[in-house]
Amino acid sequence: MHQRLSAEQLATGSILVALAVMTLKVAAWMMTGSVALLSDALESLVNIGGAVMAWFAVRYAQRPPDAGHPYGHHKAEYFSAVIEGILIVIAALVILHEAISALTRAGDPAWGAAGMLVNALAMLVNLAWARVLLRAGTRLKSPALSAGGRHLMSDVWTSAGVLAGLVLALVTGWAVLDPLLALLVGVNILREGWLVIAASVNGLMDTAAPAEERQKIEEVIQRMAAGALQVHGLKTRRAGRALFIEFHMVVDGAMTVRASHGICDMIEIALKDALPEAQVVIHVEPEHKLEPAGIEPR
Numbered sequence: 001m002h003q004r005l006s007a008e009q010l011a012t013g014s015i016l017v018a019l020a021v022m023t024l025k026v027a028a029w030m031m032t033g034s035v036a037l038l039s040d041a042l043e044s045l046v047n048i049g050g051a052v053m054a055w056f057a058v059r060y061a062q063r064p065p066d067a068g069h070p071y072g073h074h075k076a077e078y079f080s081a082v083i084e085g086i087l088i089v090i091a092a093l094v095i096l097h098e099a100i101s102a103l104t105r106a107g108d109p110a111w112g113a114a115g116m117l118v119n120a121l122a123m124l125v126n127l128a129w130a131r132v133l134l135r136a137g138t139r140l141k142s143p144a145l146s147a148g149g150r151h152l153m154s155d156v157w158t159s160a161g162v163l164a165g166l167v168l169a170l171v172t173g174w175a176v177l178d179p180l181l182a183l184l185v186g187v188n189i190l191r192e193g194w195l196v197i198a199a200s201v202n203g204l205m206d207t208a209a210p211a212e213e214r215q216k217i218e219e220v221i222q223r224m225a226a227g228a229l230q231v232h233g234l235k236t237r238r239a240g241r242a243l244f245i246e247f248h249m250v251v252d253g254a255m256t257v258r259a260s261h262g263i264c265d266m267i268e269i270a271l272k273d274a275l276p277e278a279q280v281v282i283h284v285e286p287e288h289k290l291e292p293a294g295i296e297p298r
């Protein structure tokens, strides 16, 4: 049902979902007066902040290239993704801190039945939206949406850990199970936060296209470069949705500019056909620039 939503619509949806979850928790707090629910509701502020940030990043990333940023603005999304990763790490540290202090004072959790119910509801809402974001993030190649989805999934794990800990502690009578489980959840989320930060920083570092895309590029060149002697020096990089490709193409030095340009056009059209987001730059060289290894046209 969400198949055709744009990145911007999805980012707007994230804000609405975060607001709905917070409203749910504030309402539950007003009905029960549970302090645990209030602090949980305040934590939702972080989600709203993250969603608003992703919204701005997605919009800015869509701006067309301009004089100041001739390659486009796609990388803006990675900044949002890095900050989402930091938010996940902070959430993990808060959970770990609470778990450890609960272990040392054998504290009793102040969640009532209402608190558990609201937490379960919020968990389901977050889970549903996280799945939408993760799928859309892959489809739209949007780092901001993907990171938002992973952030929500870490919230789902937190809620699941809290609920499981409470239920286990109730069933077994071992109150220590609750903070122990929270400790496990905290470590898991810390790892997730680190992975999100690493992936996003990597995106800022001009990372090459994934192996299967590079293979596709080489196949297209082999197929379409007929008339050229060799292609070498292939470089690719991904910036969110954008894909940049450049390489050298060696031709017979006596070939006319018109003929070699014709080959370049054929390759460029075929590459954009295979990878619609591709932006291609080709450098033409005469035969004394042949290298020992390269892509040989068929």
Ligand SMILES: [Zn+2]
Pocket: 065, 066, 067, 068, 069, 073
């Ligand atoms: Zn600009």
Ligand SMILES: [Zn+2]
Pocket: 232, 233, 248, 285, 289
């Ligand atoms: Zn060269």
